[in-house]
Amino acid sequence: MAMRRYPSRRRAGPQAAGGRFSPAADPALKRVFAEIGVPEETPFSPDPFQLEALAAVGKADCLVTAPTGAGKTWIAEQAIRRVLAAGGRAWYACPLKALSNAKFADFGRLFGPEQVGILTGDRKENPDAAVIVGTTEILRNQLYDAMHRGESLGFDFVVLDEAHFLGDRERGVVWEEVMIYLPSRIPLLLLSATIGNAPEIAAWLSSVRGRPCRVVEETRRPVPLFPLFLNPAGLLLPFCRLSRRGTATGGLHEKVLRFVRSKRSPWANRPPSFGRIIEVLRRFDLLPAIFFLKSRAECDQALSACLGNQPEDGGKLARREALVRDFSALSERVGRHRQLYHLRELAVASHHAGQLPIWKLLVERLMTEGLLDAVFATSTVAAGVNFPARTIVLLYSDRFNGSEFLPLDPTEFHQMTGRAGRRGMDRIGFVLTVPNRFMDLLHVAALLNAEPSDVESRIHINFSMVLNLLLSHTPPQVEDLLKRSFAAFRRAKAVRRGGAGRLEAAERLWREFEHHLAFLRDHGYVNPENALTEDGLWASRLRVDRPLLIAEGFRRAAFPQKDPALLAGLIAPFVFEKEIEERLSERQIPRPLASAYRKLALALSPFMGEMLDAGFEARPLSIRPAAALYAWARGESWERTLHISELEEGDLAVLILRTADNLRHVASLAEVFPEAAAAAAEAVAAILRDPVVDAL
Secondary structure, X not given: OOXXXXXXXXXXXXXXXXXXXXXXXXXXXXXXXXXXXXXXXXXXXXXXXXXXXXXXXXXXXXXXXXXXXXXXXXXXXXXXXXXXXXXXXXXXXXXXXXXXXXXXXXXXXXXXXXXXXXXXXXXEEOOOOOEEEEEHHHHHHHHHHHHHHOOOOOOOEEEEOOHHHHHOOOOHXXXXXXXXXXXOOOOXXXXXXXXXXXXXXXXXXXXXXXXXEEEEEOOOOOOOEEEEXXXXXXXXXXXXXXXXXXXXXXXXXXXXXXXXXXXXXXXXXXXXXXXXXXXXXXXXXXXXXXXXXXXXXXXXXXXXXHOOOOOOOOOHHHXXXXXXXXXXXXXXXHHOOOOHHHHHHOOEEEEOOOOOHHHHHHXXXXXXXXXXXXXXXXXXXXXXXXXXXXXXXXXXXXXXOOOOEEEOOHHHHHHHHOOEOOOOOOOOEEEEEOOOOOOOHHHHHHHHOOOOOOOOOOOOOOHXXXXXXXXXXXXHHHHHHHHOOHHHHHHHHHHHOOOOOOOOHHHHHHHHHHHHHHHHHHOOOEOOOOOEOHHHHHHOOOOOOOHHHHHHHHHOOOOOOOOHHHHHHHHHHHOOOOOOOOOOOXXXXXXXXXXXXXXXXXXXXXXXXXXXXXXXXXXXXOHHHHHHHHHHHOOOOHHHHHHHHOOOHHHHHXXXXXXXXXXXXXXXXXXXXXXXXXXXXXXXXXXXXXXXXXXX
């Protein structure tokens, strides 16, 4: 370990990044840094909250909220073990495919590979196993199918991991549907680190499911968190005031407060380079670190500031090289990745959605094994990838939500700081705040002690939901379901407290449902008696983002029936959401594709106009993703396909994976469109090839 230097007291004022930089730490940190190290191994003993939750499961539904790394998964594992011992089956639902893959591997080791299956859309293995791991969307779809058949879901226990996704703007509706549709005989376990209104959600679940829901809350972090501040001159300071015992309390430390109030604005100065920040962290044994940055470009550019990084070896270089070889055997793109030098030689990496899935998996594996000094990541790491570090570094106090920059909320902040401190590897974790003009230090100070944000209902009506509910419900029954929504529950509670004046949530949802129903009825998917027609029945199996447009394309014979590459190309625009330039040369749009695209666009144009007139979304169909998928399906190289798409590698991989998922739904229509279904199955096989498929 490098010798730590504790300088004499000095004024913690702003200093230009280009001036003197000297890694140092305030003497007040001496006691804190003495805690750094690996804790002694002790026999595992469940915490009281784990035992409390395990006792509750089976007798009632249970919502567990506990910090990241506290051991929530242990509760699920023990509960599943009990279900298996009784001869039952369990479903473990995750928000992300990467998490599903990780749990599938973990559960295979715990319960035996023959006992565990996985269903994610990309992956279908051992689907009749006693334990199924998969995405929440797949579970929702299985509930649709069970209701259609008039059966109860064939499971005896369901776990919803990352239950705060109930409040996700895009996908929260799926979580809410699962909670509403799940038969009350099946115990439900919900796990989350960031739910501010757990008692409210539990009360709603009890009212909806007719069985009690226990809340088990744990607020103590398994690895304590200590906040630090980096003066631009390289001096580490306590971020907060310290107690007599040296622990952080509320409010900014006097030296940090002096920095904030300085007449010479610190925001005018550039913060130290990433390489210099790593130098400070290394000096005081604060690595590995995760730097949370705003954009993919920032993450990639940060690597060039680390060219002087000299990672400690101790066999780590050899282990990094061995893992690179292993992953290169799975995908040749790994061995030729443009950031391979930084990862292997400098022990730093970039991690964001623009990276290939297999490259992100390699970065995660290296970080989990402690083989990297630093990872520069967007907030995707905080939300869904489980690899912690000793220190997380914040350079911004806001976040881009897709349309504007907004201050970090408590949930986002807790997700980020939840990565600081590795259970079993650290006695203490750190969050380092680096001042710059995008950092509101007072806001960060408030977030340190803020409770997680409340989770709100995100339920909304879409055509896939309407079609699938009509498989098994009459409209009055659907109206009753909507009255059981979390949105309706919250609204009713607000009214009881004296709120008034706005349309009740259940009534709003019902009006949305009727609006969708009328459109389906006008276009022959629903008959005058509000039951699905033959077209409505097969269209309900298109559980994709834009089912009605794809269904209409098949009704109008606008999709190619026998050409897998053309079909892949024409399905791609339905999953593409980005706005890009459409200028393409004739060489980039082969004549067969241009002709097929024109036929599809002309066929759907009147229908899309009717959707828009009725107030529904009908985004234009872009030809660029069609050209990219057509080329890829015909065997073009990855480089050529990237050039056509003008996307980052990760975005192109997502486009291909989502197109494959849509094609699988088309392949399920073999009874109605046998040729197109066969072509769709061939197209899936053609486009799922290196480097798109994850290293599973």
